[in-house]
Amino acid sequence: MIRILKAESLKLKRRYVYLMFAMSLFVIFLWMCYSLSDLDFNKFSGIFALANTDLFLINTIISPVIIAAFATRLADIELIGNTYKWLSCMQNTKSIFKGKVAVGVICIFLYTLFQCAFYILIGIKMDFYSAEKFTMFFISVFAVLLALFMFQLNFSLWSKNQLTPLFISIGGTFAGLFSWFLPQYPLRFIIPWGYFCVLCNNGINYDSVSRYTEYYWTGYPYFWLVVLIVYIVLQYMYTRGKFITKIQEM
Amino acid sequence: MLIKSIYCERLKCKGTLIWPVFIIIPIIPVLLGCGNYLANLGILKSQWYSLWTQITLFYSNFFFAPLIGVYCAFLWRYENFNNCRQYMYTRPLKYSTVFLSKYIMVCAITFMTQVWLCVMFTAAGKIVSLKGLPPADIFLWMLRGTLGGFVTATIQFSAAALIKNFAVPVVIGMLGGISGLIAANTSLGIFYPYSLMLLGMNANKSEDMVSNIFLYFIVSLLYIAVFTLIGIKISKIKNH
Numbered sequence: 001m002i003r004i005l006k007a008e009s010l011k012l013k014r015r016y017v018y019l020m021f022a023m024s025l026f027v028i029f030l031w032m033c034y035s036l037s038d039l040d041f042n043k044f045s046g047i048f049a050l051a052n053t054d055l056f057l058i059n060t061i062i063s064p065v066i067i068a069a070f071a072t073r074l075a076d077i078e079l080i081g082n083t084y085k086w087l088s089c090m091q092n093t094k095s096i097f098k099g100k101v102a103v104g105v106i107c108i109f110l111y112t113l114f115q116c117a118f119y120i121l122i123g124i125k126m127d128f129y130s131a132e133k134f135t136m137f138f139i140s141v142f143a144v145l146l147a148l149f150m151f152q153l154n155f156s157l158w159s160k161n162q163l164t165p166l167f168i169s170i171g172g173t174f175a176g177l178f179s180w181f182l183p184q185y186p187l188r189f190i191i192p193w194g195y196f197c198v199l200c201n202n203g204i205n206y207d208s209v210s211r212y213t214e215y216y217w218t219g220y221p222y223f224w225l226v227v228l229i230v231y232i233v234l235q236y237m238y239t240r241g242k243f244i245t246k247i248q249e250m
Numbered sequence: 251m252l253i254k255s256i257y258c259e260r261l262k263c264k265g266t267l268i269w270p271v272f273i274i275i276p277i278i279p280v281l282l283g284c285g286n287y288l289a290n291l292g293i294l295k296s297q298w299y300s301l302w303t304q305i306t307l308f309y310s311n312f313f314f315a316p317l318i319g320v321y322c323a324f325l326w327r328y329e330n331f332n333n334c335r336q337y338m339y340t341r342p343l344k345y346s347t348v349f350l351s352k353y354i355m356v357c358a359i360t361f362m363t364q365v366w367l368c369v370m371f372t373a374a375g376k377i378v379s380l381k382g383l384p385p386a387d388i389f390l391w392m393l394r395g396t397l398g399g400f401v402t403a404t405i406q407f408s409a410a411a412l413i414k415n416f417a418v419p420v421v422i423g424m425l426g427g428i429s430g431l432i433a434a435n436t437s438l439g440i441f442y443p444y445s446l447m448l449l450g451m452n453a454n455k456s457e458d459m460v461s462n463i464f465l466y467f468i469v470s471l472l473y474i475a476v477f478t479l480i481g482i483k484i485s486k487i488k489n490h
Contacts, residue, residue: 016413023425030429062428065316162417163327170316181286
C-alpha cells in the first residue's frame with residue numbers, strides 16, 4: 001500500500017496541488033483574521049460560535065472547488081496519458097483506485113487538520129477551550145470534504161472533459177451557499193455541498209430592528225453525520241465497482 | 251494580423267461550453283440577490299440601489315473571478331491538447347499577437363457578461379416591481395467594474411497561459427476573488443488587483459466606494475499593462 005501511495009503522490013509532483021491547498025488555507029486564515037479583527041472579545045458572548053459559523057461558511061465557498069480541482073488532477077494524468085489499461089497490466093485494478101482514494105484522504109485529512117489548528121489558535125486567543133467543539137469541527141469538515149471528494153472522483157475518473165466535474169462543483173457550491181440562506185427548504189439535506197450548513201451546530205438570532213445578530217450553540221446533529229458517513233461508504237463502493245468494471249471492459 | 255487572430259479565436263469559441271456558462275452562471279447571483287431583496291423589503295428601502303447591493307453581493311464577491319477564470323482557462327484549453335501550442339507557435343505570428351488576440355477575446359466575453367448582467371438586473375428590477383429604470387450611476391458603476399474585470403482577466407489569463415490545466419486557474423480566480431473582498435474593505439484596497447472589480451461595481455454598497463476615480467483608472471490601466479507584459483513574457487519563456 002505504501003508503494004502505491006508513493007506512486008500516486010509522485011504523480012502529483014509539480015502539479016500545483018499542494019500549492020492550491022496552501023493558498024486555500026491562507027485565504028481562510030485571511031478571512032478569519034478579517035472577520036474577527038474589529039470585534040471586541042470582551043463585549044460579545046458568542047464570538048467563538050461566530051468563528052465556528054464563519055469557518056463552515058468559508059469552507060462552503062472555497063473547499064468544494066478545491067476538492068473538485070484536486071480530483072481532476074488525480075484523474076487527468078491517467079486520462080491524458082491513457083494509462084488505465086497499461087497500469088492494470090502491472091498492478092491490481094483495485095489498488096489503483098485505492099491509491100487515489102488514499103492520497104485524497106491523506107490530503108483532506110491534513111487540510112482539515114490545519115484548519116482545526118487554526119481554529120484552536122482562535123480559541124486560545126479568546127480564552128476558550130473545548131476539546132469537544134474542536135473535535136466536532138474536525139469530524140464535520142473532514143466528513144463533508146470526504147463526501148465531496150468521493151462524489152467528484154466518481155465524475156473525474158471518467159470524464160474525458162474535466163470541465164464537466166468542475167462545472168458541477170461550481171454549481172454545487174452555489175447550491176451549498178444558497179442552502180445557508182434557505183432554511184425553510186430541505187435543499188441542504190439532499191446535496192453533499194449543503195452538509196457544511198447541516199453539520200454546523202450553531203444557530204443565529206437576527207433582530208431586524210436593532211440589526212443585532214446573536215450566535216449560539218445547538219446540539220450536534222449526529223443523525224446527519226451518520227447519513228453522510230453512509231453516503232461516503234456507498235459512494236466509495238459505487239465508484240470502485242464502476243472503476244473495476246470499466247477497466248475490465250477496456 | 252491581430253484582427254485575423256481575434257477572428258480565429260472567435261471561431262474556436264463557437265459551439266463550446268463557454269456560452270452555456272456565460273448565460274447560466276450570472277443568472278444564479280441574480281436569483282439569489284432577488285430572493286434576498288424580497289425577503290428583506292423591510293430594511294432595503296433604496297429601491298434600485300438596494301437590489302443592486304443584493305445582486306452584486308454574490309456576483310462580484312464570489313462568482314465573477316472564478317467565471318473569468320473559466321473563460322481564460324477555456325481559451326487556453328484547446329491549445330493544451332495534441333501539442334496545439336507548438337503548432338500555433340509555428341505560425342508566422344508574434345507571441346504578443348497570439349497572447350493579445352486571446353486576451354481581447356476574454357475581454358470581449360467579460361464585457362458581454364457585464365451587459366448580460368445589466369439586462370438581467372433591469373429585468374429583475376421590473377419583476378420585483380421597481381418603478382422606472384435603474385439610475386444612471388448604476389450603469390457607470392457597471393462600466394467601471396468592467397475595467398476592474400479586465401484587470402482580473404489579465405491576471406487570470408496570464409495564469410492560464412502558465413498553467414496547462416483547467417482547474418488550477420479557476421481555483422486561483424476563486425481565491426483571488428475572496429482575498430479581493432477582504433482587501434476591498436481596507437484603505438489600500440484600490441491597489442489590490444482583485445479588489446478593483448468589487449470597488450468599481452460598488453459591490454454591496456449604496457454609497458460610492460471609489461473616492462478617487464482618476465486613481466482608480468490609473469491603477470487599473472497600469473495593472474492591465476503590467477500583467478499583459480508579464481503574460482506575454484511567460485508565454486514566450488514557456489513555449490520557446
